[in-house]
Amino acid sequence: MSADAGETLTARIWRSGPGRFQDFRVPRRANQTVLDVVTWIQRRLDPTLGYRFACRVGMCGSCAMTVNGVPRWTCRTRVERAAPGGEALEIAPLRNLPPIKDLAVDMTPLFERWQKALGRFVPPVEQGNDFVVVPPATPARRAADAGIECIGCGVCHAACDLAAADVEYLGPAALNRAWTLVNDARDGAQLARIAAVAAAGGAFACHSHQNCQAHCPKGLNPTAAISGLKRMAALGSRP
């Protein structure tokens, strides 16, 4: 992309105060990211703009927003990718989570669902005398590895139509996390976790629309994880 001096782009930014989009003109730069645009506006044009980021390198999961209708991690999304051909950039908060201000949403309900799905490691009560050996090539370990790189960005949750329709649905992020743990031989809460994900509003509610895996910036497949949970909870089969 050319970085002609003086070339600008239009960014339509959601403002929660008036409840509408506000247009800003921002210099167009080669390889700029959507987060660069938001930061430029907040630093140069309107310091009251609310948004969130931390790492800027795709590790912390705090910068996700809806960009031209698509949930994305903004620090690793280039403007030309989200709005190709000089199209206007439209930036709104993530869907399916309560807005706090402008582009920032409250992630609490997401992490509450993780807890509800028992998406945390639980040490066994009876610690054996020796370490549990986990060979990397076992099917269970591979299944866990496939979902382990989640950064908790909430993009999948925002992409999920079932999460939009049913506020009790645990959602793809929480269930994906639970799947990594049910495949962890060291964990001590397997039965409780299976019960948690098999309850109403859990894995069996998923319609396998696969919007989560289509949008996950880490390329994970929560739908596959949820299918695995269904098989495990309904048939007792393990990977």
Next chain:
Amino acid sequence: MSEARLFLLQRGSAAVLGLCVAVHLVTLVLAVQAGLSAEAILGRTRGQFGWLVFYGLFAAAAAVHAPIGLRAVLRETAGWKGQGADLALLAFGALLLAAGWRAAWAVFA
């Protein structure tokens, strides 16, 4: 009934329905192409236990499958869930079963 059991029942009944619908449609097309009248068709099904069992199974699978699917639809679109919804759906399933078996019996008797 657990969500897991409902899930299995819905998948299992879907498999039965798939087979039944295929057999039903093929039979239908063959009967129409042969130019059979309703009278002639009934003449061939009456007293045939095979058709009674087939349509009885068809109706039972539909009565199991439909309420479970409707349960998710009601939950997601109308927010109706819990025991009240489950009882209503059970009644709906019973209605489907009664109507289906009545029709199967009419083809047999």
